[in-house]
Amino acid sequence: xxxxxxxxxxxxxxxxxxxxxxxxSKHRLPETHECKALYLARNIVEIxxxxxxxxxxxxxxxxxxxxxxxxxFSRLTAMERGSEVLHLAAGSxxxxxxAFSMIYSLAAWMGASLIAIVVASVVASFLAxxxxxxxxxxxxxxxxxxxxNLFGSIISLLSILLPIKFLxxxxxxxxxxxxxxxxARVAAAGPIVNLVVAAILLxxxxxxxxxxxxLDATFSNALLLIGxxxxxxxxxxxxxxxxxxxxxxITTSFRAWASYMSVAIILYIVxxxxxxxxx
Numbered sequence: 093x094x095x096x097x098x099x100x101x102x103x104x105x106x107x108x109x110x111x112x113x114x115x116x117s118k119h120r121l122p123e124t125h126e127c128k129a130l131y132l133a134r135n136i137v138e139i140x141x142x143x144x145x146x147x148x149x150x151x152x153x154x155x156x157x158x159x160x161x162x163x164x165f166s167r168l169t170a171m172e173r174g175s176e177v178l179h180l181a182a183g184s185x186x187x188x189x190x191a192f193s194m195i196y197s198l199a200a201w202m203g204a205s206l207i208a209i210v211v212a213s214v215v216a217s218f219l220a221x222x223x224x225x226x227x228x229x230x231x232x233x234x235x236x237x238x239x240x241n242l243f244g245s246i247i248s249l250l251s252i253l254l255p256i257k258f259l260x261x262x263x264x265x266x267x268x269x270x271x272x273x274x275x276a277r278v279a280a281a282g283p284i285v286n287l288v289v290a291a292i293l294l295x296x297x298x299x300x301x302x303x304x305x306x307l308d309a310t311f312s313n314a315l316l317l318i319g320x321x322x323x324x325x326x327x328x329x330x331x332x333x334x335x336x337x338x339x340x341x342i343t344t345s346f347r348a349w350a351s352y353m354s355v356a357i358i359l360y361i362v363x364x365x366x367x368x369x370x371x
Contacts, residue, residue: 097125126269176237180219183240183261186248187218190259193252195317206314213318217286217325218259224281225264232278234268259325263335276344279337283352286326290359293319320363327356 093105095116106120107113111127119125191214195207202210222238229236240262251258266278293315300312330353332338342349 184215186261220285221282224285228278228281229266236266279340283326283329286322290319290322
């Protein structure tokens with residue numbers, strides 16, 4: 093039988109426990125043949141179910157043991173266990189806490205209901221940002237899931253008490269053979285969503301100010317704050333440093349990064365200096 097990865101003839105091929113294809117001894121491990129079902133290695137229930145099946149291959153058990161060992165390490169460093177919904181829910185709670193810490197001082201004139209709307213809008217913007225990464229990765233044919241990151245979650249929680257805010261409790265993890273250009277497109281999807289939201293809010297801010305500004309500026313201020321926070325989310329993520337989206341974009345195309353950053357800066361100037369400050 094031929095190896096599904098390199099085509100080499102193999103008398104006793106190895107069957108992958110995840111994708112089900114057959115491989116030679118060189119490509120028997122999921123990592124070496126770029127297994128499309130590698131994400132199953134992150135699911136302890138699936139691993140135990142597959143291990144319970146009868147198998148006559150000792151190498152298969154060795155592979156499963158190695159995967160289990162890697163999983164234990166992953167749990168301690170990146171909180172890999174749990175469904176994507178739970179990860180998104182926990183990340184949303186962290187973002188809500190950070191958002192509330194940014195605007196709680198405005199409670200006197202905004203009121204509880206509008207503060208709740210602003211916090212919910214920031215959480216929605218966070219979810220839209222992360223899901224944009226996921227959708228673009230899936231559009232390219234890759235498996236993608238949002239996962240909390242232990243370090244990012246701790247820093248985000250600490251920023252609730254600090255003047256400098258940090259909104260990165262996790263990230264979308266992609267599995268598959270991704271090109272550098274593909275990574276850049278996935279990275280750009282998140283900030284683009286935030287900038288689009290901020291741009292869409294602009295006419296509504298002006299309209300609400302024209303209709304309600306003379307009577308009650310609270311609603312207009314809420315829209316202004318939501319748009320401003322979306323710009324900050326997009327602008328900060330476009331910084332070409334560390335794990336931020338900007339570094340992935342600029343390493344592939346400086347022109348694309350410059351265009352996104354220019355739009356973000358223009359929107360920031362419009363929001364910060366050109367829009368009326370409603371009080």
